[in-house]
Amino acid sequence: MKEESLKNLIDSADKILIVSHAGPDPDAISSTVFTLSILRKNFPHKVIRANIEGASLDQYKKLFNTDLVSNDSFKDTFNNFSPDLLIALDMAGLKLLSRTDIDSILSQVSKSHEIVMIDHHEELEHPYARTYINYFDNSCAESVYKVFIDGMKLKPYDNYANHLLLGIVGDTGSFGYLERNAESTFSITIKLLNEGGNIDEVRTLMNRLSFNELEVHREYLKNLTVVDDYSYSYISDLFFENHKEIPDAEYSAANKIFVQWYLKSVEDAFWGFTLKPLRKGEYTISFRSQIGMMDLTKLAIHLNGGGHKASAGGVVKANSDQEAVKIVQDIIEEYRKEAFAGE
Secondary structure: OHHHHHHHHHHHOOEEEEEEOOOOOHHHHHHHHHHHHHHHHHOOOOEEEEEOOOOOOHHHOOOOOHHHEEOOOHHHHHHHHOOOEEEEEOOOOHHHHOOOOOHHHHHHHHHHOEEEEEEOOOOOOOOOOOEEEEOOOOOHHHHHHHHHHHHOOOOOOOOHHHHHHHHHHHHOOOOOOOOOOHHHHHHHHHHHHHOOOOHHHHHHHHOOOOHHHHHHHHHHHHOOEEEOOEEEEEOOHHHHHHOOOOOHHHHHHHHHHHHHHOOOOOOOOOEEEEEEEEEOOEEEEEEEEOOOOOOOHHHHHHHOOEEOOOEEEEEEEOOOHHHHHHHHHHHHHHHHHHHHHOO
16 A cells, blocks of 8 residues: 555654645645654654645644744745655645746755655656655545544544645635545544534635735726626736735735635636736636536646646746737637536
8 A cells, every 4th residue: 555655764864844835725734733743743753844835824823833834935945955765745746846947956865865756636647756645536635534543543632633624614614615535635624623613613624715806806896897797807017017015925815715705606607717927927817617517627727737627727837917818718619518527
């Protein structure tokens, strides 16, 4: 079993680094905090750290010690710590570890260090990871529960239930996005509730908005457009340029709430996308649809991305916000039949 291979890798490593994708969502944060905490409890003599590039954890300070996870660049963290084992969580591809080009460091890392990926997205190529674990759950939080508690039989720590519920509630949209394995999701959730988990507490923390996030929300609402059966919105180049004080994590938090509340709920739209400037010449895209209507990975794959059937993302290369919108709409026009047929 792959859990046995992972246990052997952990036993043989002195220093372990746990990471997830840059600009993390609640599931990335959840699975990272849980994995760090349960490994530290069960392997107290090892040096174990966690880093998520660009993470902002202040809104979760009532849930866990936010100093647990650093938010430095992946490259700097890896070079300074030099771990024996890298455990990457909740990402379809390791390039999502950083907002900067990391091909060179990934190539270097994979040659001399062990890389383990634990993921739950539709499977893509993972050339750098020797060990790959994917149960295709509705959240990575469920997957790390299966790996470390069910599989490796590690002892849990205090308040672990709420840490995992954060990821489950976040990635399922409070159980609205159950693409597969619903029985498993509810089974684990019930176990966590019996262990003292509180869904309302987790949802309240997850949906809390800062004033910066409200500004981002307002920009999305201003630019919201409905085209036939889909809607879209974007963060304009001008807004992004004039609000450099807003960190990427707050853009991500505002986007998550916007796509959940509005993208599929205005007029006749049941799916759609948002765009946000990433860096010069690139924009991140988030797709969402109602469950069972289409396979958004059929669109995302043409935009340097992937994900789930009802929730996917990617990167659009364009010189302006309007050009980015046009590129996505052209992809939709060309591949929408394939996306609908793929469900």
